[in-house]
Amino acid sequence: QVQLVESGGGLVQAGGSLRLSCAASGHTFSNYPMGWFRQIPGKEREFVAAISWSQTTTSYRDSLKGRFTISRDNAKNTVYLQMNSLKPGDTAVYYCAATQRTSNPSPFRYEYDYWGQGTQVTVSS
Numbered sequence: 001q002v003q004l005v006e007s008g009g010g011l012v013q014a015g016g017s018l019r020l021s022c023a024a025s026g027h028t029f030s031n032y033p034m035g036w037f038r039q040i041p042g043k044e045r046e047f048v049a050a051i052s053w054s055q056t057t058t059s060y061r062d063s064l065k066g067r068f069t070i071s072r073d074n075a076k077n078t079v080y081l082q083m084n085s086l087k088p089g090d091t092a093v094y095y096c097a098a099t100q101r102t103s104n105p106s107p108f109r110y111e112y113d114y115w116g117q118g119t120q121v122t123v124s125s
Helices: none
Strands: 003-007 010-013 018-025 034-039 046-051 058-060 068-073 078-083 092-098 119-124
Touching: 003 092, 018 034, 018 092, 018 119, 034 068, 034 078, 046 068, 046 078, 058 068, 078 092
Parallel strands: 010 119
Antiparallel strands: 003 018, 018 078, 034 046, 034 092, 046 058, 068 078, 092 119
């Protein structure tokens, strides 16, 4: 059974940093892209960042470029999201996702097959 388990969320003051991790088990995703999405209550889940299996290609939500960095360690079957200069507007549940449908770091939810349970990130002002 495939499982994606996020960790690293929590409460942080505006301007602070958090590093999210997502560990995959039950399947090796080292050959496939992985991504991060987030969902604010009452809003649709939105794309945050994605990374190719080789780490040579990354994709980011435009508004997050320069503050968020996605990376992965294929040996550990883990993807990370480093979030810096956090703002209250970044408060959301963050989800990692994995796909076997494409080799590209896709920003589209429908292209991801597997999802984690989410981790809450709360940024206080």
